[in-house]
Amino acid sequence: MADQxxxxxxxxxxxxxxxxxxxxxxxxxxxxxxxxxxxxxxxSPEKFWDRQAKxxxxxxxxxxxxxxxxxxxxxxxxxxxLNVSENCLDRHLGTHRENKAALIFEGEPGDVRTITYKQxxxxxxxxxxxxxxxxxxxxxxxxxxxxxxxxAVIAMLACARVGAIHTVIFGGFSAEAIKDRINDCKAKLVxxxxxxxxxxxxxxxxxxxxxxxxxxxxVQTVIVVKRCGNTVNMREGRDVWxxxxxxxxxxxxxxxxxxxxxxxxxxxxxxxxxxxxxxLHTSAGYxxxxxxxxxxxxxxxxxxxxxxxxxxxxxxGHSYVVYGLLSNGSTVFIYEGAPNQPEPDRFWQMIDRxxxxxLYTAPTAIRAFMRWGDNYVLRHRLDSLRLLGSVGEPINPExxxxxxxxxxxxxxPIVDTWWQTETGSIMISPLPGVTATTPGxxxxxxxxxxxxxxxxxxxxxxxxxxxxxxxxxxxxxxLRTLWGDDxxxxxxYFSEFPGKPGVYFTGDxxxxxxxxxxxxxxxxxxxxxxxxxxxxxxxxxxxxxSHPAVAEAAAVGRPDELKGxxxxxxxxxxxxQVASDELKEQLRAHVGKEIGSxxxxxxxxxxxxxxxxxxxxxxxxxxxxxxxGGEVKGDTTTLEDFSVxxxxxxxx
Ligand code: WTA
Numbered sequence: 001m002a003d004q005x006x007x008x009x010x011x012x013x014x015x016x017x018x019x020x021x022x023x024x025x026x027x028x029x030x031x032x033x034x035x036x037x038x039x040x041x042x043x044s045p046e047k048f049w050d051r052q053a054k055x056x057x058x059x060x061x062x063x064x065x066x067x068x069x070x071x072x073x074x075x076x077x078x079x080x081x082l083n084v085s086e087n088c089l090d091r092h093l094g095t096h097r098e099n100k101a102a103l104i105f106e107g108e109p110g111d112v113r114t115i116t117y118k119q120x121x122x123x124x125x126x127x128x129x130x131x132x133x134x135x136x137x138x139x140x141x142x143x144x145x146x147x148x149x150x151x152a153v154i155a156m157l158a159c160a161r162v163g164a165i166h167t168v169i170f171g172g173f174s175a176e177a178i179k180d181r182i183n184d185c186k187a188k189l190v191x192x193x194x195x196x197x198x199x200x201x202x203x204x205x206x207x208x209x210x211x212x213x214x215x216x217x218x219v220q221t222v223i224v225v226k227r228c229g230n231t232v233n234m235r236e237g238r239d240v241w242x243x244x245x246x247x248x249x250x251x252x253x254x255x256x257x258x259x260x261x262x263x264x265x266x267x268x269x270x271x272x273x274x275x276x277x278x279x280l281h282t283s284a285g286y287x288x289x290x291x292x293x294x295x296x297x298x299x300x301x302x303x304x305x306x307x308x309x310x311x312x313x314x315x316x317g318h319s320y321v322v323y324g325l326l327s328n329g330s331t332v333f334i335y336e337g338a339p340n341q342p343e344p345d346r347f348w349q350m351i352d353r354x355x356x357x358x359l360y361t362a363p364t365a366i367r368a369f370m371r372w373g374d375n376y377v378l379r380h381r382l383d384s385l386r387l388l389g390s391v392g393e394p395i396n397p398e399x400x401x402x403x404x405x406x407x408x409x410x411x412x413p414i415v416d417t418w419w420q421t422e423t424g425s426i427m428i429s430p431l432p433g434v435t436a437t438t439p440g441x442x443x444x445x446x447x448x449x450x451x452x453x454x455x456x457x458x459x460x461x462x463x464x465x466x467x468x469x470x471x472x473x474x475x476x477x478x479l480r481t482l483w484g485d486d487x488x489x490x491x492x493y494f495s496e497f498p499g500k501p502g503v504y505f506t507g508d509x510x511x512x513x514x515x516x517x518x519x520x521x522x523x524x525x526x527x528x529x530x531x532x533x534x535x536x537x538x539x540x541x542x543x544x545x546s547h548p549a550v551a552e553a554a555a556v557g558r559p560d561e562l563k564g565x566x567x568x569x570x571x572x573x574x575x576x577q578v579a580s581d582e583l584k585e586q587l588r589a590h591v592g593k594e595i596g597s598x599x600x601x602x603x604x605x606x607x608x609x610x611x612x613x614x615x616x617x618x619x620x621x622x623x624x625x626x627x628x629g630g631e632v633k634g635d636t637t638t639l640e641d642f643s644v645x646x647x648x649x650x651x652x
Contacts, residue, residue: 004456006466006521007533008511009595010440010542012397016404017436018413022386026433027299034434034444041447042473048448049288049476053077056291056327057284058091060257067474071502072494073481074474076285081257084264084283085128085161087291088326089121090255097329104305104354105150108197108337115150117329120157123150125253127158130245134221136189138163138258141266143187143219144312145169145178145209147196148336151225151242152312153322155191156265160283163258164189167266167278170313171196171203172614172640175211177276181268184278185483186218191242195228199338206232213238260284266483267315269421270613270638277492278483279315279421289425289477290324293446297415298358299387299432300328307333307351308360308389314615315421316391319477320360324425339365345376352380359407360389364552364616366399369407371551371574377406387432389415393617394520396542400439418442418520420506422493424477427451428518440542441517448475451518453510458497461511466521466536468496469510470503478504509536526620528557529565531598537620540601543594544569547587549577554610554618558603558627566602568627570610570648579606603627609644616640623648 023029028037041048046066053063063080092098103115115123136142142164146152152168159166167185169178182190192209195202206224210233213219224232225242234241261282268276294300298320306325310316312334325332333356339347347369351359369377388408390400395416404414413432419425427449428442435443445451450472452460461467482489496505509521521527521536528535537555544553552572560566571587573579584604592600605627611619619639625632626648636642 005461006509006527007535008464008466009535010539012438012440015436015438018433022413023433028296028431029433031434034431038447042450045448052292053288057082057288058087063260069474072490075261076476077260080260080284082284083255083257084287085124085157086255087287088157092117092329101331102326103150104333106335106350108341122251123154124157124161125251126246126249127154128161128253129249131158131162136164140164141185141187142166142189143169143182145192145205147171147193148311148334149227156322160264161255163262165263165265168313170311170614171205175208178212179215182216185266188218189221190219191223193225193227194232195230197337199341202228202230258283267421279479280481280483281424282480285476286424287323287327290319291327293426294324294328296431297426297429300330304357305331305333305355306358307356319425344372345379348377348380351382355384357384358387362392362616363390363395363399366403367552370402374406385412388412389417391417394538396545397439398546416442422479441519443517453512458500458503463512463514466509466511468524469506469508472503528567530567540599543591547590549573552610554620554623556620556624556627568603569601570605570607570623572607572610607648611644612640613638614640
């Protein structure tokens, strides 16, 4: 069939409107206001963004031009100068926020630190001096490999202060992954810790760095934070303790101003496929996107205590722990460890103990909480919460409803936020005081985002038909290139449709429903061909997860001589459920009932665990190889736990 659109099978129609009470206090509480602002943001983007940039950012030198768009390259706020760390810190000094908590940190062992804006500013200023004394400045690359502790935030902001480009490497990555990333960007300085706490054990971060830097000729210095007190090797002339460098450094620092387009950070992302790409974000546009979206999507109030469970090593940690929140003067709660340490109720306990008001987490975590059982939640009040968020994957309606009733007590709006490392900030999401939500849908685009669902020729498909999700116009927080590989940048994101060099291809499949709401149906590369219908993975998986025995599911296609492709699903069961042939039959019937018999899986395999990336996304590429009976090839360095794959292969 020439028609490459995607058949949509979801039948979710429930709607949840914001309460009158929530609306009344919201930063944006009227649909008419959303529509007016949205229309302006896409019809007169330069006017809209000009006003936002003036209102939301502190400039040292005003810009001359809002946008220079030479597809696929965009420059925003040309000629302007600012300092990103000043926008996150100095702007709050001398105001009522000066002595407000910027960070509340809880370590896995239970240690708590509160750091005010003024204190955070001291720390960042000191580190900025240390950097300058080491000769680390504008344009130099700094690798940060730390646990989720305040020093991670301090290090990022100190880089921004001196104009160095940080690349944060998730603390779960191996020496090999650190080495590759450092060599790709040629980092001069590495900041790490002796170790970090995870499930009661010390993760030996410094030992991993030692191994990595054996083969990274550009690294001159390694700064080491003492976190766990485990023994480490300190190489004379290369390694310094953070504390020792610290003592005596002045705690004020006059920040230099940098161009709007000065690079702020590189973040390596592989998604679920291929060699890591160094996504490059720059200063003003990125910060504006992160700040404005935080304000509206999280409806931030001066009194909020916001908790995002993402690690600082992911884009979510960059935009919605550090830059978007601190630039808004919010109080951010960060937690070092595992959600089930010492027991699976750690998050709920911390929410009650610290009076946290907003929780932003991922569907994979929500499904884990569901699997661990409601009793862990019911022990706690959770009455401080007022807003919930989800990010990272399509959230299946089952998990959405659980989040809504069990965590939000039917009181808290849920913002299901669609975006990517590349987009820098949230692109599709409800606004909590405005949008009626539907479980599983990210609803409508954020300001300035022209999202469309199109066919292979870039023509918009009819409502309720799936296709490729694209963004038609540039936006301030978009990636600028891939570090050292502009050709790949063009090929990967702007070459999907010949003759349309300005259309950004997200790689995701989606559909819009009759109300214009967006539904992500999965990655385009994973779309299944079932009896001549192309169906996104999310819908089949979501049908499976709506069965009471199922905790998690992944659907993949398997080459089939007769049908071309047959449907194979991997299923993890909830605690206490027993795998059996009867259950397989029940699940097949259940999918038939939920979607229709065309989507009944040909093969169902029970699995103790599914292969996931370290940020919790299911790696369907690996499951496809296992389903086809082949060897698992290709890059597995981003895999969380290889034993899951070994177990799946062994039972094959
Ligand atoms: C997926 C994470 C559905 C999507 C911020 C996207 C989502 C990829 C959602 C980016 C969501 C993220 N609903 N799918 N709310 N959020 N995704 O770069 O496939 O780690 O393209 O950025 O995650 O993942 P990344």
